[in-house]
Amino acid sequence: MGIVPEMANAYVDLSAWNNLMLIGALYGVPKKQRTERADNLLKKFELQERRNHVVKGFSKGMKQKLLLCMALISEPQILFLDEPTSGLDVESQRLIKDTIRAYNANGTTVFLTTHNMEEANQLCDRIAIINHGKIADIDSPERLRLRSSGLQSIEVSFDKPVNTEELLSIKGVEKAAKMGDKLKLYVDKTSPVIDALVDYSRSNGLNIVTINTLAPSLEDVFLKLVKES
Amino acid sequence: MENNLWEKFKQSLAIVEKNIRIYYSKGPVIIFGLLMPFFLFLAFYIGRNTPIEELIPGLLGMTAFFTATSVGPAIVPWEARAKTLERLISSPVSLRTIFMGDVLSSFVFGVLVSALAVAASLLFGVGIINPLLLCFGLVLSTFCFASFSILLSAYPPTDNPATIMMLSSMIKFPLIFISGVFIPIEELPVWGRAISSISPLTYFMDLARYSIQGTSYYPIAVDILALIVFTVAFLFVAIKIHEHTILKRL
Numbered sequence: 079m080g081i082v083p084e085m086a087n088a089y090v091d092l093s094a095w096n097n098l099m100l101i102g103a104l105y106g107v108p109k110k111q112r113t114e115r116a117d118n119l120l121k122k123f124e125l126q127e128r129r130n131h132v133v134k135g136f137s138k139g140m141k142q143k144l145l146l147c148m149a150l151i152s153e154p155q156i157l158f159l160d161e162p163t164s165g166l167d168v169e170s171q172r173l174i175k176d177t178i179r180a181y182n183a184n185g186t187t188v189f190l191t192t193h194n195m196e197e198a199n200q201l202c203d204r205i206a207i208i209n210h211g212k213i214a215d216i217d218s219p220e221r222l223r224l225r226s227s228g229l230q231s232i233e234v235s236f237d238k239p240v241n242t243e244e245l246l247s248i249k250g251v252e253k254a255a256k257m258g259d260k261l262k263l264y265v266d267k268t269s270p271v272i273d274a275l276v277d278y279s280r281s282n283g284l285n286i287v288t289i290n291t292l293a294p295s296l297e298d299v300f301l302k303l304v305k306e307s
Numbered sequence: 308m309e310n311n312l313w314e315k316f317k318q319s320l321a322i323v324e325k326n327i328r329i330y331y332s333k334g335p336v337i338i339f340g341l342l343m344p345f346f347l348f349l350a351f352y353i354g355r356n357t358p359i360e361e362l363i364p365g366l367l368g369m370t371a372f373f374t375a376t377s378v379g380p381a382i383v384p385w386e387a388r389a390k391t392l393e394r395l396i397s398s399p400v401s402l403r404t405i406f407m408g409d410v411l412s413s414f415v416f417g418v419l420v421s422a423l424a425v426a427a428s429l430l431f432g433v434g435i436i437n438p439l440l441l442c443f444g445l446v447l448s449t450f451c452f453a454s455f456s457i458l459l460s461a462y463p464p465t466d467n468p469a470t471i472m473m474l475s476s477m478i479k480f481p482l483i484f485i486s487g488v489f490i491p492i493e494e495l496p497v498w499g500r501a502i503s504s505i506s507p508l509t510y511f512m513d514l515a516r517y518s519i520q521g522t523s524y525y526p527i528a529v530d531i532l533a534l535i536v537f538t539v540a541f542l543f544v545a546i547k548i549h550e551h552t553i554l555k556r557l
Binding site: 079081088089091100103104 | 314317318320321322324325328389390391393394395397398399400
């Protein structure tokens with residue numbers, strides 16, 4: 079079992095290499111194998127040049143990569159990851175996500191704890207939504223979305239600013255929220271509201287720049303489940 | 308079974324290597340393990356006309372005791388603070404294996420520095436009547452003191468190394484004064500001798516005096532047996548307390 083905790087807990091007074099050798103030894107990996115694996119992992123995560131540097135001087139991204147190397151040195155069958163990409167740059171996030179996918183494809187079971195719904199959506203086959211320490215729901219991402227059919231939404235943007243309150247008066251709109259230069263409207267049924275929006279724009283001298291219908295996001299599902307529970 | 312024990316020993320050695328790399332150079336270890344016994348010895352030695360043969364057992368006793376008890380107490384609170392304790396106990400390594408690694412790293416530090424003290428004594432021209440017994444006693448008592456060191460860190464379950472180092476000093480200093488380091492046991496009053504018998508350092512001092520000066524207060528077998536009993540008791544009690552308190556440190 080490999081673990082990547084949320085809080086970096088590599089030994090900061092040891093080098094990256096010595097951290098890997100220690101964890102390999104504690105997991106009973108024979109010396110030759112752990113040397114080979116440590117070499118490969120450090121190359122893969124672009125830490126090879128810093129292998130003999132103490133971890134104290136590493137950036138957050140480097141520490142996170144090292145933690146993943148430490149979790150992988152024993153080639154675990156089960157991998158626990160707690161917020162593995164939190165606070166990392168886009169490139170490091172992608173590298174870590176690709177690695178998780180590759181290990182999962184090779185048969186490693188991955189448990190991922192995250193507050194990032196998009197990350198869960200991209201990486202997980204099954205998602206458990208936990209509220210106050212209890213599982214509120216568990217299923218595949220798409221099934222969770224389908225189960226929340228009442229949470230369809232329309233994302234619309236106009237060429238001029240619009241009062242959100244006015245849109246709430248359109249029949250079928252349950253909630254309206256401003257998202258950057260767009261407005262997100264939560265609706266029961268999409269097509270009558272789209273018609274109403276077109277009428278609204280004509281009667282107010284507005285042009286619709288973009289309009290999209292959206293299935294409920296995992297974030298919506300999460301919020302709904304949390305409210306219900 | 309044998310294979311399993313060997314695996315555990317190898318895991319303990321990995322912990323020893325880690326401890327050596329990290330903790331031997333930490334400030335509290337240097338201060339309490341090296342500087343303190345050295346200056347205590349100087350304070351005791353300078354200005355006195357005592358023959359060096361009478362002083363060397365005291366130097367060896369303080370060196371072995373302070374060095375072997377300087378690394379152990381620092382490790383657990385330090386690791387708790389750095390959150391690396393969480394990593395250690397989530398790895399497939401038993402608490403006993405982890406603490407055996409801590410004891411061994413304290414032991415190695417104690418033996419190495421004590422060996423230097425013995426070498427310095429020989430340079431000063433001190434004659435050792437029974438060098439084998441002195442070496443055996445030094446190894447046994449250093450292991451005993453190293454076991455004592457993990458007991459010192461067992462309670463309170465704090466993540467502040469300074470708290471443990473301070474509490475350790477409050478226990479270690481009185482032991483120095485009641486163990487025949489500065490005054491031979493036979494010169495202590497009856498109540499002093501009774502108190503000194505509860506200190507493991509007393510038995511090493513007795514062994515060291517016998518090895519260097521040829522006289523001892525207790526029979527040598529009693530000294531050896533007492534050190535073995537203290538070692539087993541320290542290990543047993545320390546591990547029991549750590550097993551109960553370890554989760555409070557996370």
